Structures are given as structure tokens and as C-alpha cells.
Amino acid sequence: xxxxxxxxxxxxxxxxxxxxxxLPTRTGVARERAWxxxxxMVFLLLAIGIYPLIFNIWNSFREFNxxxxxxEPVGLENWQRLFTxxxxxxxxxxTFIYVLSALIIEFILGLAIAALLNSGPxxxxxxxxxxxxxxxxxxxxAAVMFKVLENPDYGPLSYYLMKMGITSMQEPLLxxxxxxxxxxxxxxxxxxxxxxxxxxxLAGMKALPTEPLEAAKVDGANAWQSFFxxxxxxxxxxxxxxxxxxLVDLIKVFDYIYVLTSGGPGTKTEVLSYYDYQRNFATIExxxxxxxxxxxxxIAIVVxxxxxxxxxxxx
Amino acid sequence: MKETNDFREKMAISNAINSFYAGRTSRRTMLxxxxxxxxxxxxxxxxxxxxxxxxxxxxxxxxxxxxxxxAWLKDVGGQFKGTTIKVVSEETxxxxxxxxxxxxxxxxxxxxxxxxxxxxLDQVLAKVSQDAAAQLxxxxxxxxxxxxxxxxxxxxxxxxxxxxxxxxxxxxxxxIDDFLEPLVKHIATYGDKMIGFPCDxxxxxxFYRQDIYDEMGLKPATTMEEYMANAKAINDAMAGxxxxxxxxxxxxxxxxxxxxxxxxxxxxxxSVYTADGQCSLNDxxxxxxVDYMRELQQYMPAAVTSYDWGGQFTAIQQGQGGQxxxxxxxxxxxxxxxxxxxxxxMTPAPLPANAAQRKPEEAxxxxxxxxxxxGGSTYCLSKYSKVADAAWVFLQWATSSNTQTLASxxxxxxxxxxxxxxxxxxxxEMEVVGAGTTRHFPLMLETIQxxxxxxxxxxxxxxxxxxxxxxxLGKLTTGGYASTQEGMDNIKKLVDEASKQ
Numbered sequence: 001x002x003x004x005x006x007x008x009x010x011x012x013x014x015x016x017x018x019x020x021x022x023l024p025t026r027t028g029v030a031r032e033r034a035w036x037x038x039x040x041m042v043f044l045l046l047a048i049g050i051y052p053l054i055f056n057i058w059n060s061f062r063e064f065n066x067x068x069x070x071x072e073p074v075g076l077e078n079w080q081r082l083f084t085x086x087x088x089x090x091x092x093x094x095t096f097i098y099v100l101s102a103l104i105i106e107f108i109l110g111l112a113i114a115a116l117l118n119s120g121p122x123x124x125x126x127x128x129x130x131x132x133x134x135x136x137x138x139x140x141x142a143a144v145m146f147k148v149l150e151n152p153d154y155g156p157l158s159y160y161l162m163k164m165g166i167t168s169m170q171e172p173l174l175x176x177x178x179x180x181x182x183x184x185x186x187x188x189x190x191x192x193x194x195x196x197x198x199x200x201x202l203a204g205m206k207a208l209p210t211e212p213l214e215a216a217k218v219d220g221a222n223a224w225q226s227f228f229x230x231x232x233x234x235x236x237x238x239x240x241x242x243x244x245x246x247l248v249d250l251i252k253v254f255d256y257i258y259v260l261t262s263g264g265p266g267t268k269t270e271v272l273s274y275y276d277y278q279r280n281f282a283t284i285e286x287x288x289x290x291x292x293x294x295x296x297x298x299i300a301i302v303v304x305x306x307x308x309x310x311x312x313x314x315x
Numbered sequence: 316m317k318e319t320n321d322f323r324e325k326m327a328i329s330n331a332i333n334s335f336y337a338g339r340t341s342r343r344t345m346l347x348x349x350x351x352x353x354x355x356x357x358x359x360x361x362x363x364x365x366x367x368x369x370x371x372x373x374x375x376x377x378x379x380x381x382x383x384x385x386a387w388l389k390d391v392g393g394q395f396k397g398t399t400i401k402v403v404s405e406e407t408x409x410x411x412x413x414x415x416x417x418x419x420x421x422x423x424x425x426x427x428x429x430x431x432x433x434x435x436l437d438q439v440l441a442k443v444s445q446d447a448a449a450q451l452x453x454x455x456x457x458x459x460x461x462x463x464x465x466x467x468x469x470x471x472x473x474x475x476x477x478x479x480x481x482x483x484x485x486x487x488x489x490x491i492d493d494f495l496e497p498l499v500k501h502i503a504t505y506g507d508k509m510i511g512f513p514c515d516x517x518x519x520x521x522f523y524r525q526d527i528y529d530e531m532g533l534k535p536a537t538t539m540e541e542y543m544a545n546a547k548a549i550n551d552a553m554a555g556x557x558x559x560x561x562x563x564x565x566x567x568x569x570x571x572x573x574x575x576x577x578x579x580x581x582x583x584x585x586s587v588y589t590a591d592g593q594c595s596l597n598d599x600x601x602x603x604x605v606d607y608m609r610e611l612q613q614y615m616p617a618a619v620t621s622y623d624w625g626g627q628f629t630a631i632q633q634g635q636g637g638q639x640x641x642x643x644x645x646x647x648x649x650x651x652x653x654x655x656x657x658x659x660x661m662t663p664a665p666l667p668a669n670a671a672q673r674k675p676e677e678a679x680x681x682x683x684x685x686x687x688x689x690g691g692s693t694y695c696l697s698k699y700s701k702v703a704d705a706a707w708v709f710l711q712w713a714t715s716s717n718t719q720t721l722a723s724x725x726x727x728x729x730x731x732x733x734x735x736x737x738x739x740x741x742x743x744e745m746e747v748v749g750a751g752t753t754r755h756f757p758l759m760l761e762t763i764q765x766x767x768x769x770x771x772x773x774x775x776x777x778x779x780x781x782x783x784x785x786x787x788l789g790k791l792t793t794g795g796y797a798s799t800q801e802g803m804d805n806i807k808k809l810v811d812e813a814s815k816q
Contacts, residue, residue: 066466066774069447152618153557153635175618177793178567264567265620266790281441283778 053297056290063287071286078287088292090267091275092299097182098271099250102189107243109190110197115227117198118205128202131195139192143259146188150174150260157187178265185256185269193249197242204238205231240313244304251300272296379741380420381717383487388424388712391484395705396426402709403442404458406433407692408644408729409515412722413713420721421712427705436460436570440777443467452699455706458514461691464505465680466774471510471695477707484704486711493716493733495760501683501769502691511695512714513732517642518762519578519688520755522649525662527558527637535664539582542638542667543611549637550614560614562636564627567789571623573780574688576788578640579611580604581684581768584671587810588679588771594810596784597803600671605791605799607670612792620793632657640666642690643759644728651750659748663755666766680771687766723753730759775813783809 063074082088117124134142149157152172161167170176173184208231216226254273257263263270263278273296280289307313404410410433417429432454434442443457447470459467478485494503498513521542523535527549536542550560564571580586580596583604589595612619616635618626628645630636634656643663652658666686673684694714700706712718720736722729724745731737737760745753770776787806789795796802 064444064448066444069444069467069470071448153616153630154633169617172617175616175621178620261621262566262568264569264786264789265793266567266786266795268793270568278782281437283782284440284444285778 056293059287059290060294061287064284066284074287078291081288082291082295087267087270087275088272088295091270091272092295094267094269095251095253095271095273095299098186098253098269099247101182102186102193102250102253103243103246105186105190106194106197106246107239109194110242111201113194114198114201114205115231117202128199131198134192134195137192139188139255140259142188142192143256146184146191146256147174147260150184150187152176174260178261178268181261181265181269185260188256188260189250189253193246196246200238200242201235204235208234237313240308240311244307244313247307248300248304251296251303272299379717379721384712384715384717385424387487388421388708392421392425392427392705392708392712395702395708398702398705399428399430400455400700400702400706400709401453402429402431402456402458402694403439403454404431404433404694405436405439405460405692407458407515407517409719409722410458412725412729413718415725416718416721417709417713420718421709425708427709429709443470446470446697446699450699452697452701455697455700455702456710457511457695457697459511459693459695460777461502461689461693462770462772462776462780464503464510464693465772465776467695468505468508468510470698472698472703472707473509474512474696474710475509477696481704481707484707484711486708486715489711489715490735493735495732495734495763497763497767498691498732501681501767502689503693505681505772511693512710514692514694514714515644516689516691516730516732516763517644518690518730518759518767519640519666519686520643520646520758520762521638521640521664521666522631522646522661522755523638523664524558524636524657524660526660527553528662536638536667537665538667539607539670542640543607545638546611546614553637554614557635558637559616559635560637561611561639562622562627562630562641563608563612563615563619563639564622564624564641565612565615565619565789565792566621566623566626567793568781568786569623569789570781570785571627572788572792573785574690576605576608576784577768577770578686578688579608581672581688582667582669582686583607584669584673584684586673586678586682586684588682588814590677590679592679592814594807594814596810597800597807600673601803602799603670605788605803609792609799620789631661640686643755643762644730646755647728647751647753650748650752650754653750663758665758666762678771680773680776681769682771683767683769685766685768687762688768688770689763723756725751731756773814775816779810779813783813 059071060078061073061075062071063078064071117127121127137145146157149155150173152158152162152167152169152175155173158167158173161173162169167173167180171179173180173187212230212234213226216230221229252273253271254277257269257271257274258277261269263274272292276289276292276296279285279292410431414431414433417431421427422429432442439458440460440463442454443459443463446453446457447467457467457471459471475491478489478491494513498516499509502513502516503509503511521535523533523545527533528535528545531548531552533545533548534541536545546560548560549558554560563575565575566572577587580601581604583600585598585601585604586595595601616630618630622630624642624645627639627641628648631639631641631645632649632655646661646663649655649661650658669686675683678684694710696703696706696710714732716733716735719729719731719733720739720741723731723736724739724741728751731742736742737756742753742756745751746756747754770780773779784806787802787809791799791802796805
């Protein structure tokens, strides 16, 4: 084996001697000397990540005064308002209903379809390719598409639901008294994001070692027992990642609500992000809007961490 | 520029209509061409994101600009050659028309570039608010809904002052008195200050299906009772086949719902405020008006609670309504044979008489209770503009008599602001069935002059109208309250709290 000292002599300009008192890295470059290379990225992160966050926190202590046309300091007023605003609490509740409904349905459907595709049915390659299509459609476009599909007068989806006796002209998917308003906004979400679960879980299933499954078969396990007893536990890391990604994404849901129901009827489908949007754009309450934005951030962080702890997610 | 299918379709439509109006092709040939390109327009109408649907296609017009205007643009506008001015507006018929006209008739002559940003109404409000708060002059010309005039009173120049203080930049024979007086007073003025020039007036008008009325022996309603009776009769006879008594714009939480409510509120003697500044949305007259709206809702498609103005426009266009009281600017789109099933069938009629009416002096915050709800808007020159002179030249040109007339005759539904536009022979020529018709203009003028209703003007109004009234009404119209009284009591409470802030 070559002596490191002789190597340093051989390439003196590339590998300068370590600075006294610092730990040499694998390449021999001192940690301090890495900073110039990292600075551009650090500035970028500060500009697009940290600055908006700090600005938002600062803004949460100010409010736009429409009478004066200026933003003024209001102290803790916006934060106090948060705790006395029933609409904010309702929107948090609606957000959780939406998130849980979408997550559970998308996961179960995704898992079932992934298992089906993993069994290698005819045309499975084609189906897998087609599954990507919904995900490349911008959510707003998907929402507009479903606005047409769900229209009670000419929407095919609405037509078939009425035919099956699930909805009616008096209580259609969209409109009426809003009995199915939540379902109306969940449908495009499920259509668009179930393939995300399918693709991740399918990739996970294909990567699983075959030996445990073969051993289970030798031990006399049937297909169901193999799936729930062997495949599913081995898929745990993939499930954890997929659920976490969707969980965080769902907490921020906006497009389907904005296009399909505008949070209505009343506030039945008003999720937190839509309520926040209304504060910022419709009523021009930028300070309170910042508070709600921070609440979304906190909820996303807390929920994600709780999920990781409770389900003992291992990376 | 790459030619898209959509672009080619629109060009085909434009060429076909121009040829027809120039007498070079028959109506049949025109319709055949339009039919081939019609799908794109029908699909576009479903979006409904704009405040008033861009209904009828634009016609290319001869660059008919008076010589003195062209000379003024060269001499006065030419001084600002190379300047870029920024405009932010909602996509409304007049905005779209001026965007189409500005290149040939303004930019090419003056050398001024007009960067016109079109965004949804709520984002216009957000952008203008940001601009006003930061005083940066990011936009030079603002588009204001009439509901915002009180909010931005200190952020724009008074155009009357500019006309007198800048004689060297004055448009030849601009004639500010040519603007209809009710529009100047109720759309573009707050207190004594004029904040801009009126540019658009969607106003509630009464339209009915001539074929259905004839078939059923109905007469245009002259009272609100008759209007309800007609709606019921049509609904009873035809709802099964997909044509309902009427249609509404009752999307919960949407400003459109508040607009519909005020139509029925005002026509039954109610008002949002009384003269002492207290909300009166729960008094007996208001309850009668809102109950009327809820009764009328029974004769509408169930989907009306998801319709904003775009949804309502499409519903009528698809033949779902036997009659409606709504924005006059929708009418040219319904008359468009390319995308409408009811071309030539919808007929304008005088508004029914109010069942009761509160006097303006008994209402508050400049509110004018009457059935002809107006949702007008203004173009205003920002006080923070860094190129205010160039922007002022453009603003005068865009709101001048000739430009306004061209905006009204190229199709799209732009309503006139000036008496001279209503009287112009080019406008009169278009009083025929077809895309971009002006055959509703005489009744529109009558409504503006005699039946115009105006919402209260107070700085908090955008919040109150959308965030309180439209949301709570959304609950009320979908069974969220036990009674109208309960819902309106809550609305009054919330409105009074917001008004005090």
C-alpha cells in the first residue's frame, strides 16, 4: 500500500497539506475550505427558504390597514385572533377530514392495484406507463376536467352516479345542498394521486427478495397469508415514504377546492390553505394570512414527525 | 409565433365573420365555417374563471381612427416613445377589446408599449393593494371594481384634475361629460373625488326565451310576482326536459351570490345598510327579498349552488333557463350562433317593477337600492406611476369615444360608457341577431339611466361582500340555517362587526 505522505508529494497542488487543528476529510481538503463552495447554495437556500419564513413570521405581527392603504404593526392581535376564530378551527377540522379520507382511499386502492399489477396481468407494462399520465396533469387542469365530469346536467360521472342511485338531481355531486361536496373534491385527488402509491408500492414489490415468499409457500401459506404476512411487512419502508410524501402534500391541498367548490357550500369544504388564500387575496388581511400560513407549516411538521415516531419509520 | 389549432380556429372565425359583414360570403357559409371551429369556444366557456365570460368572438375591424386622434397620438404620445406602461385588469369584454385594438391603434403610432396583465378579479385586488401599500408604482393603470372605490380613493389621480392641469397632454375633444352621468357618479366617484374613468358596466337586465314564452303564452313580467309566476310555469312544464324556470349564480362564497341576493333584496324594499350605517339585512324587507330568491331557487337547476357568473352564462347558453335577470354583457354570447343553443331566442325586456323600494337617502354608504344591480369598473391612473404622463395618454385614448365605440362593435360584449357610443351608427348597425350583437343596448341605456342599483361603498366592502355575505348566504341556500331569519340575523351581526373595524 502506498504511503499517504508520498502521495501528497506526488500531487502537491491538488492535495495541500491539512491545516493545523482541522480534521482532514477523505480527499484531504480541510472542512473550512469547503465553505466557499457551499456558500452559493447556502445563499440560495436563505433567499428562497429562510427569508420568506422569517418575513412571514414578521408579517404575522403586522396587518394591512385598508383605511390608510398601509401595513402597520399590530402586535399579537393576529395570533390572538387565531385562537378565537371558529372558521380557522373549522378549516383545520375540514383539512384533517380531507387528508385522512384521501390518504386512506389512495393507499388502499394503490396497494390493491399494485398487487394486481405485480401478479403480471396482460398488458401490465402498458398499464404502468399509463398510470403516470394523471400525475403529469396539473392539479388545476384536473380539477377543471372534473368540474365538467361532475356537472349534474351534462357530466358523465354525475350521470352514472345518478343512474346507480348514489346521487340525484336534487342532491348532485356538485351543487344542490352540498351533501356530496367533500366527495366531489376528493374524487379528482384520488384519480390523480392513487397512481403515486401504485408506482412506489409496485416498485417496492418488484424489488423484494423472493426467498421469504418461497419459504412461506413451502410452509403452506396461501396468497392472502403471503401478502399480509410477508409482502406487506417487507414493504414497510416504501409505504412509510409514500404515505409521508402524500401526507405533507395533502395538508397543502388547494387546487381542487378552489376550482370545484371555492370552499363551499358555506364552509363545508373550506380547508386551511383555501381559507389562508382567501385572507391573502380576497380580504387582503396579509398579517392574518401569514399566521395561517405558519399554522399550515407547523401542522405539516408536527404531523410528519408524529407519523415517523408512531409508525417507527426507519430510513 | 407558432400557430396553434386554437389560433387557427380563431382566425377562421374572425375571417368568416368579417367576410360575412363585408358581404363577401353568405350567412350559411359563415355559419358552416364557424361550426367547424365551434368546439374550442364551447369548451372555453366552461372555465368561467373570468368575471364576465368572454362570450362572443372578436371581429377584426378597420382601423377607423379619426385623423386628429392619430395626429395627437403621433405628436403627444410620440414624446414617450420607448416607454413601457403596465396595466393590470380582470379579463372583461372591454379589457379584451382594448388589448386587441391597442397594437394597431396606439402602440404602433406612439411607440409606447402597453404591457397588459390579465388576472382573476381577486388577484387584481391583491396586486393593487400591494402596489398601494408599497407605493412602488409596479402598475401604472389599475382596473377597479366599483366596490373598491372607497378603498383606493387616495391612490389614484382625479382625471378631471389631470384634464385641466395637463392641457399639453389633453386628448382632442375628449369630452368627459359624454360619459353617462350615473356611471361617473356611482362607479367612478367616491365622495367628491373621481378616481378614474368608467370602463365597464355589467348591469342586471331581464332576458327571456322568446320561443318558450310564445309557446306557453307567457308575457314578459312587469312585476316581481309575474316574474316568479313565469319561472314557476316554465319550470313545471319543462324542467323534466332540462329547461328550468330560471338560472342563478349562487356559488357559495363567491361574490356572484352576493350580487344575485342584492337584486332581490333591493327589488323588495331592502338595503344592505340603513342611513345610520347599520346593516339592515335582517329587517322585514330584506327577509322578503331573500325568501323571494330562495323560492326562485326552486325553479333553477340544482347545480346553481355551484354556478358563478360563468356557470350561469353557460347554463343559459346551453338552453337551461327560460328567463333570467342577470348581466347584460352576457347577452352577445347567447346570441352567438357558434357556441350557443339559444342564438336569436333570448330577448331583452324592461326590468319588472320593484315590489317595494327603499330610497337612496334611507340607505347607507352611497348604496342605491334598485333592481338593475351594476358591477361596473374603472380604469384609474396610479399616483405611484413612474411614467404617469405616458400612462395618462394611453388612458385617455382607451376611454375616448372612438375607442369605446370600437370596443363595443368588435364583439365580446363590451358595454358602452358614453352617450356617443350608444348613438354611433356603427353600434346601431350591430343591432341584429349574432355574435357581438348590440340589440340589447337600448334597454341597457334605459336601465343605466333609470333602474341602476349600486352596492355600498366603504373600504371594508370587498371583505363584507365576499367573505361574510357570500359565505353565509351559501350556507343559507344549502340548508345550513334553520330559517332565513336565523341566517340573516347572523349575517347582520358579522357585517356590523366588520363595518366597525
